[in-house]
Amino acid sequence: MSRSSNCEGVSRRDCLRLGLSTLIGGGLIDALRLRGQAEALMPTSSRPTSCILVWMDGGPTHYETFDPKPEAPAEIRGEYDPIATAIPGVHFSRHMTELAKIADRLAIVRSIQHNQGNHGAGNHYMMTGAPTRIPVGCGAFVSFHPSLGSVTAYERGPTGGLPPYFSIPRMSRSGGPNFLGAKYAPFEVPDDPNRDSFRVRDVSPPRELDLGRFDHRRDLRAQLDRLERIDHDAAGDPVRSLDEYYEQGYTLMASKDAQRAFDIHSEPDSIRDLYGRTSFGQRCLLARRLVEAGVPFITLYEGGWDHHVEIFNALDKKLPPFDRALAALILDLEQRGLLDSTLVVALGEFGRTPKINNRGGRDHWSNAMSVMFAGCRTPGGQVVGATDPRGYAANERILSPENFASTVYLKLGIDPDKIYYTPQGRPAHLVSDPTPIAELMG
Structure with a gap:
């Protein structure tokens, strides 16, 4: 796997050196242990919907994608010609050929903007x-x-024993739980x-450990562990809880449903x-398999957009x-009857500057960006909002x-107006302005 960094040269490895690894999704046993402390209090939703959020880390250009x-003058419009889409009168940029063919399933929002023009702040705001x-x-x-x-x-909460939130292959810098606690990382x-x-990892025993040896080690741990347990619930004995978390981990490793969700090699070659x-294409396929298994939120972290x-x-x-991969994901979900209950979103932290710089690139620009929506009963075949003729800023239906x-x-x-x-004990409004984008609600 390639190691990408942004314009500041900050990578995942740097994050780990800062000692933040405990907040960014550790091993499954630890996740189960932390999650279990509040599982009985988890509210649930009556809608079995899922979200696949494709995070284009670095800030994708709106000019060379959806807007x-x-x-515009050559120094603004760039080298790519527009192409027609399945929406009459709407154009995407040259390389968006497969998404252009299925634009009737998509809603493109061209008018989200904010004032956080660096990676740290922009990532946090959008995430x-x-x-x-x-x-x-x-x-x-x-x-x-x-x-x-x-x-x-x-x-x-969890479904079918699988964690409710995946980030593949890693977590975005502001993709964590904050005050909710590490069990929701x-x-x-x-x-x-x-x-x-x-x-x-953590879903099946190591390759060098067959099931017989795995069970033997489990039995050996039980024989060696003679620590006294306090059985009364009021005691809150952490050892009892730890037993439960290990048991959940063992159960997951032995679960055929969990193994099936990750068995991407069982997919027909034609689908793969x-x-x-x-790597990105097969992660999109893995996300579809997790949706099938009932996982409610999957982030696909795709770095390398800081051009x-x-x-x-x-x-x-x-x-x-x-x-190709993103279009295939949407079509595959649709063909399996999953698109109506699965929201697919693609975005980054901001757009890119109108004028091409002297190094042949575009810099950070938070006055304009494009966000793609599909699925979960989002009305397709529409563009919401607009930027000015040169793409400097959103000037219609500003969001x-x-x-x-x-x-x-x-x-x-989920109600965004929750406290x-x-x-x-400090109150925190989930979203300070809980107004959705009405055109997308269906």
Whole structure:
């Protein structure tokens, strides 16, 4: 798997060096242990909907994806010609060919904007629906508010023994639970499903350990563990709880349903080829399998969109397999009868500057961005909002990250107008403006 970083050179490894690993989705036993402490209090939703959020980390260009400006001067419109879509009169940029064919299933929002033009603040705003409380640096990994995925995990809870929130292959910098607690952090799947050796950690015993030896070690632990348990519930004995968490872990490892969800090698070659034999393509396929298993929130973290230099050379390689995989995901969900209950969203933290810089790239620009929606009864074949003729800023149906977050929550059966309380008793509005994007609600 390639190691991508943003313009500040901050990578996942740097985050771990800062000691944040306990908040970004650890092993399954730890996740079960932490989650179980409040499982009885988890509210549930009556709507069995799911969300696949494709996070285009770095800030994708709106010009070269969903909002081309062919009439603008060359230094703004860039090198790509627009292409027609299935929506009469609506154009995408050159490499978005497969999504253009199914644009009648899509809703493109061209008018979300905010004032957080660096990665740290922009990521937080779009991932949580809340701006940072203080100014933060471009390379900051910050959390002032629970992420969309963590809130969904809190509200919806686990299904079929699987964690309710996945982030594949890693967590976005502001994709964590904040005051909700680490039990609502995402379960990460760092391994590459495009490899023949793909195997999800913590869901099956190590390859060198057959089931007989695995059961023997389990029995050995039980024999060695002579620590006295206090059986009364009022005691809150953590050892009793730990027993339960280990048992849940063992059960999951032995669960045929869980094994089936991760067995991407059982997919027909024709389906795997449809998505494309790339890391991102096969992660999209894995996300579909998790939706089938009932997981309510999956983030597909796809880095490498911070194109300050030679943007067109980079996008010539990056966009075609991305476009293919995302279109395949939407069509596959539709053919399986899952699209009506699955929201697919693709976005990053902001758009890119109108004028191409002297290094052949585009820089950060939060005055304009495009967000793609599909599924979960979102009316397709529409474009919501607009930017000015040169793409500098949203100038029609101007929307905010709060409107975006409220839309996602309502699609998942979660009230964005809720008030949460921190462990210290402080109230926290889930979304300060709980107004959804009405055109997307169906």
